[in-house]
Amino acid sequence: MDTATPAVTVALHDGTSVIASSGQVDARRHGELLLPAVDRVLAEAGTKLDAVTDVVVGVGPGPYTGLRVGLVTAATFGSALSVPVHGLCTLDGLAYAAGQEGLEGPFAVATDARRKEVYWARYEDGRTRVGEPAVDRPADIADALAGLPVVGAGAALYPDAFPDARGPEHVAAGALAALAAERLAAGQELLEPRPLYLRRPDAQVPKNYKVVTPT
DSSP states (O other): OBOSSSEEEEEEEOSSSEEEEEEEEOTTOHHHHHHHHHHHHHHHHTOOGGGOOOEEEEOOSOOHHHHHHHHHHHHHHHHHHTOOEEEEOHHHHHHHHHHHTTOOSSEEEEEEEETTEEEEEEEEETTEEEEEEEEEOHHHHTTTTTTSOEESHHHHHOTTTOSSEESOOSOOHHHHHHHHHHHHHTTOOOBOSOOOOSSOOSOOOOTTOOOOOOO
């Protein structure tokens, strides 16, 4: 599952292929949409939650509110089912999907970070990221990514900085699951299911607020 972007996306993978998936784009309803999506995917696959052996969750980068919905849900499932919970960079899922659709490297991935910024990373191919994800204003990285295709909604939002925008725009849990299954089968370790924020949340405690104490 992944809630790091406006997409609320869930998939079930049997170790070989995706057998059911769901995706809805709504940046304000992650908490409302995620569990019904899980139920829908399980029903489509004709199985129950207790058949799940591993949980994979996108760790971002992404905005604080949406991202934590997926991470808390994944942790809850892992605890209730006593199964491992694996983290995977959301940008890696987008890169993998683009590679599966035929995009050859090098290229970059960019998602909307709000505040007129993008979360981004560079890739040699659909499986190989170069360096760590970052958050920047599009104009500040346009020269560094000049000539490269850029995958994701972040590219589509800023065509002046990223003239060669490519799909998919949003991550799909099916791609995350397939990439995770591939890496686990190869004996590779995945990330801890901890949020990759890259910056402080938008909502913060006001400074110098007046403290009221009872008399």
